[in-house]
Amino acid sequence: MNHRKLRAGEVAGTYDITAPVTEAELVSIAQAFARRRLARGRKLTRPDLVFDYLQVLFQGYEHEVFSALFLDTQHRLIHFETLFRGTIDSASVYPREVVKRALAHNAGAVIFVHNHPSGDPEPSDADRRITQRLKEALGLVEIRVIDHIVVGSEGRSSFAGLGYL
Template sequence: MTHSKLKAGEVAGTYHVTAPVTEADIISMAKRFARRRLAKGRKITQPSQAFEHLQLLLQDYEHEVFSVLFLDSQHRVIRFEEMFRGTIDAASVYPREVLKAALAYNAAAVILVHNHPSGDPKPSDADRRITQRLKEALGLMEIRVIDHVVVGSEGHVSFAELGIL
């Protein structure tokens, strides 16, 4: 898909499609906008602001992907990084590696996110355990875990909204 099929509208955030587009083109455009919304320097004032973008970026994988949104002390995005890839129903997550990355980026806070290829975003017991381990490891370095979001084609679930963080 080329940018020539999309032209900025007169009102900020609006666009005109200037040529026929396929469904794949539309999905590609949406993912590009989602990445832009999670780009360095963007402020995340409400974690829910990031949920749609995270869901769009991760829901189509056929395997689990565990990612981290690293934030500064003002909750501006430092980096969004896919850290671990797994199988259709599990991904090995290493708290040491997440902590190393958080320290390397000088992050003050993180939003954890992973997908469920099944489509059902309901957190598993393993999801709850790794969240607690990550919260403890990052907490030792005073890095806050703001949320852990599980995404799937059927929606997303926020640990913070469930009150289990």
């Protein structure tokens, strides 16, 4: 980590803060760590940690953002990409564009993630409908949809965990 106010701690995976930091700096540091944990080539084997990283990355958005984690067949991350940006309560998602991006990255699987600026992570009917359309479209080109995660300030929801996939 190249942050001036952090220094590696004596115990692996710990850090010492060397100067006072603001709340905004703490959020920035947390987001930098989350981005690093979602770096290309990382195998995503711990859903709880992936959820935590995504919640950190998506907090603070005042509009909906729909993203995808494109994975290889071994569930290693190929690319994490924001695909669509929306308004305070919706984002238009186009299956054709999602399929194009997945094929461009040669993905074998995908995890979708979007935020609810309202804070409530409960998936809406529209969320469930678009996820089903995406699953069908990607299934035609043999790309698996592993999960769709909705994050909000009040928590997160997993379509796989809820039995929607």
